[in-house]
Amino acid sequence: MDDAITVRDLVVDRGGRRVLDGISCAVPRGAVTGLLGPSGSGKTTFMRAVVGVQVVSAGSVSVLGQPAGTPALRHRVGYLTQAPSVYADLTVRENARYFAALYGRGRAEADQAVRDVGLAEAAGQLVVTLSGGQRSRASLACALVGDPELVILDEPTVGQDPVLRADLWARFHAMAAAGTTLLVSSHVMDEAARCDRLLLIRQGRLIADDSPAAIRAAAGVDDLDEAFLRLIRAGAGEES
Amino acid sequence: MNPRILAATTGRILRQLRHDRRTIALLVVVPAVLLTLVYFMYVDHPTPPGQPSMFDRIALVMLGIFPFVIMFLVTSIAMLRERTSGTLERLLTTPLGKLDLLFGYGIAFGLAAAVQAAVAAAVAYWIFDLSTVGSSGLVIGIAVLDAVLGVALGLLCSAFARTEFQAVQFLPVVVVPQLLLCGLFVARDQMAGWLQALSDAFPLSYAIEALQEVGANAEPTGVLWRDVGVVLGAVVLALVLAAATLRRRTG
Numbered sequence: 001m002d003d004a005i006t007v008r009d010l011v012v013d014r015g016g017r018r019v020l021d022g023i024s025c026a027v028p029r030g031a032v033t034g035l036l037g038p039s040g041s042g043k044t045t046f047m048r049a050v051v052g053v054q055v056v057s058a059g060s061v062s063v064l065g066q067p068a069g070t071p072a073l074r075h076r077v078g079y080l081t082q083a084p085s086v087y088a089d090l091t092v093r094e095n096a097r098y099f100a101a102l103y104g105r106g107r108a109e110a111d112q113a114v115r116d117v118g119l120a121e122a123a124g125q126l127v128v129t130l131s132g133g134q135r136s137r138a139s140l141a142c143a144l145v146g147d148p149e150l151v152i153l154d155e156p157t158v159g160q161d162p163v164l165r166a167d168l169w170a171r172f173h174a175m176a177a178a179g180t181t182l183l184v185s186s187h188v189m190d191e192a193a194r195c196d197r198l199l200l201i202r203q204g205r206l207i208a209d210d211s212p213a214a215i216r217a218a219a220g221v222d223d224l225d226e227a228f229l230r231l232i233r234a235g236a237g238e239e240s
Numbered sequence: 241m242n243p244r245i246l247a248a249t250t251g252r253i254l255r256q257l258r259h260d261r262r263t264i265a266l267l268v269v270v271p272a273v274l275l276t277l278v279y280f281m282y283v284d285h286p287t288p289p290g291q292p293s294m295f296d297r298i299a300l301v302m303l304g305i306f307p308f309v310i311m312f313l314v315t316s317i318a319m320l321r322e323r324t325s326g327t328l329e330r331l332l333t334t335p336l337g338k339l340d341l342l343f344g345y346g347i348a349f350g351l352a353a354a355v356q357a358a359v360a361a362a363v364a365y366w367i368f369d370l371s372t373v374g375s376s377g378l379v380i381g382i383a384v385l386d387a388v389l390g391v392a393l394g395l396l397c398s399a400f401a402r403t404e405f406q407a408v409q410f411l412p413v414v415v416v417p418q419l420l421l422c423g424l425f426v427a428r429d430q431m432a433g434w435l436q437a438l439s440d441a442f443p444l445s446y447a448i449e450a451l452q453e454v455g456a457n458a459e460p461t462g463v464l465w466r467d468v469g470v471v472l473g474a475v476v477l478a479l480v481l482a483a484a485t486l487r488r489r490t491g
Contacts, residue, residue, distance in 0.1 A: 014491055051333045055491045069489065071335075079333045085326030089256045101248035102334045126259060146334075 002065065004029045004150050004181035005050055010059035012045050019045045021204040022059070027183055027197075032176050034195030035185040036228070042204045043185040044082055047152050050183065051079045064150060075103065078148035082155050082185075084139035088128040092119050092138045095127060096145055103146030113145040114138075116171065118164060133159040140168075144175075151175070153184045157191065169194050189225040200228055207235050241339045249336065249344030250351075253318070257352060263314075267352060271306040271360040275299055279368045292455065296371055299364050301424050303379055304451045306360060307353045307387035308444060312415055315349055315394030316407045323398070329490075338483040346391050346479065353387030354380070374454035378464075382454065385471055386447045390415075392478035393443075399485040418444035423452075443474035 005027035012020040019042045027033045035043050048054035049061050052069020061068035064076055086095045092114055100110035114123050117137040122130060127138055140156055153172075157165045169191075172182050176196070184195065192198055193212050200208035200215075208215055208231050212224060219227035257264065282294040322328040331341060357380045364370040372379060397414055401407035421431070421439040428439050428449075439445045450467035457464075 053329055053332060053489055055489050074333060074335045077333065079330060081326045081330055083326050085330040087252070087256060087327060088325070089259050090252070094252070094255055098248055098252040099334070102245055102331075102336050104244070104335075142330075 002029070003027055004064060005183065006062040007046075007049075008060045008062075010046075010049060010061060011057045012042075012049060012054060013057045014045065019204050020049070020201075023201070023204075023206045024059075025199055025206055025209050027181065027199075029181045030176055030179050031196040032172050032182045032184060032194070033197045033199060034192050035183055035199050035201070036189065036192050037185075037187065037201040039187055041201050043187075043201060044154055046201065047079070047154050047183065047185060051077055051152055075146070076149045078143040078146055078151045080140055080143040080151075080153040080156055084127075084132075084135040086127050086135065086139045086142055089126065091124050091126055092130070092141070093123040095138060096141050099142035100145045103148075105146060109147070110145055113141040116144065117141045118167065133161070133164070136160070137164075148180070150181045151183070153182065155185055155187070157186065157188075189228065192224045192228075200231070202232060205235075207231050241337055241343065242335070245336050245340045246344055246347075249340055250347045253344055253348035254351065257348070264352075267310065267314075267356050268359050270310070271302075271356060272363040274306065275302060275360060275364055275368065278302060292371075295368065296455070298424070299368065299370050300372060300379065300451050300455045301422075301448055303357065303360055303364060303383050304386040304447050305419065305422075305424075305444075307357055307383050308390040308447070309411075309415055309419075310356070311349050311353055311387040311390035312394040312397075313408075313411060315345060315391045316398045316401065316410060317404065318345065318349075319395055319398035320401055320404060320407045323402075332486075332488045338486050338488075339479070342395055342479050342482050342486075345395055346388055346475070349391045350384060350388045353391075354384045357383035357387065372455045373458050374456075374460070378454045378460065379451060382447065382450050382468070385468065385475075386444070389443055389447060389471055389475050389478075392475045392482070396478045396482040396485070399482060418442040421445065422448040424448065443471055446470040446474075 003026040007023055007025050010020050010023045035046060037043050045054060049056055050063060050068055063073055066073055096110040096114050097107055100106065114120060117140050119134060119137055119141065122134055127135055130138065136159060143151065157168055160168065172184065176182055195212065197211055198208060198215060199206060215227050216222055216224065219230040221227050221230065278298055279295055282298065285294045287293040361376055361380050365376055393414060397410040398407055401410065421435060421442060422445045428436060428445065431439065446467040450464050453461050453464040
């Protein structure tokens with residue numbers, strides 16, 4: 001089976017600074033791949049390159065067999081930006097129905113997407129009156145409403161309470177089991193363990209690309225946080 | 241462009257407006273209040289025999305200028321909010337076409353302007369007894385076209401603004417010169433040649449001339465239709481340029 005995303009030697013410069021420095025990796029279909037790394041490591045830039053809104057200096061990004069940003073891909077890829085990008089002056093339901101309409105979906109699908117993120121009770125509320133966590137889930141509903149084949153989620157669980165966070169992860173795995181590919185970024189290492197596969201980036205370079213179990217085994221520790229620390233130190237040792 | 245997406249986008253913009261009652265009230269009430277000011281400014285002003293009164297002359301032009309200025313500002317800010325809230329970046333990853341978004345704004349704010357122009361014209365004609373030789377329907381139609389011109393220029397200018405501070409500065413840059421040279425303050429044929437040339441290059445000049453044609457002639461004139469054509473052309477040009485400056489990929 002071919003990969004959902006194939007990245008080759010990706011280089012991105014933003015504001016005169018090299019943000020991604022020669023990344024090559026692949027994201028398998030029908031799985032949850034975690035994009036891990038500290039704030040400022042280039043996670044968001046990587047995701048922007050995958051959805052095709054980032055100007056790329058060098059390298060190639062192929063998504064579902066086509067170059068990233070190809071018009072036909074816009075029907076097949078859902079994107080959740082890091083800051084909730086929904087209309088604050090519309091209700092949750094109105095936001096979901098608008099994004100549903102863009103993907104050719106109806107009201108029933110929009111209302112289902114709102115229920116799926118646990119916002120059924122707040123559906124009639126203006127987004128501006130929601131809490132940060134609710135707002136982020138409203139934004140998530142709009143990313144999932146088109147039932148995309150590939151879902152790019154930039155820090156979807158920030159600010160959610162632990163129960164909701166577990167619910168969301170269960171939902172991500174259910175989607176993957178049904179064949180959807182998910183790329184989920186996080187800077188929280190305890191979420192890494194929930195992923196089928198991990199990409200760890202730091203300072204614009206890929207320092208790990210494997211399953212959580214393989215990364216633990218390679219580093220010789222059970223704790224992923226500790227495993228990443230060893231990988232980073234080992235990488236720094238090679239460079240010097 | 242896709243009719244379904246265009247309709248959804250227009251509906252979404254109107255729904256945003258509907259939730260903002262204060263803006264609706266301001267849109268409808270402010271032009272009427274300003275017309276009241278204009279009326280009392282000129283109420284004692286002598287009218288030379290055989291000429292339209294000062295109020296008739298100014299109010300008619302104002303019916304076109306209010307929607308132009310107001311919709312320019314409203315649109316610049318609305319589009320900038322799309323940019324700063326991240327919704328624009330997200331929209332550009334969906335099947336929405338750039339023209340769906342831009343024409344969506346044009347249609348939605350054009351509809352809002354139609355309500356605004358109808359109320360302002362009703363106040364001018366019924367309360368302040370505005371008289372025009374041509375039909376009031378044409379006056380409202382041209383006022384709506386002026387509003388759409390404001391929307392189109394606002395969309396184009398917002399592409400060059402990164403912050404609200406910058407967006408607001410485009411009012412003195414883009415709108416005020418058009419107001420000064422549109423023929424309201426000095427008749428266009430009495431200006432210096434280079435000012436006339438500038439005036440000829442500004443779309444608002446044609447919009448105002450069209451209103452003056454309705455004011456002076458019972459039937460639509462050839463000049464009127466030419467002016468309407470020029471303004472429509474300017475609207476389409478501004479929207480296409482706005483689409484060209486709207487980049488899906490950014491640094």
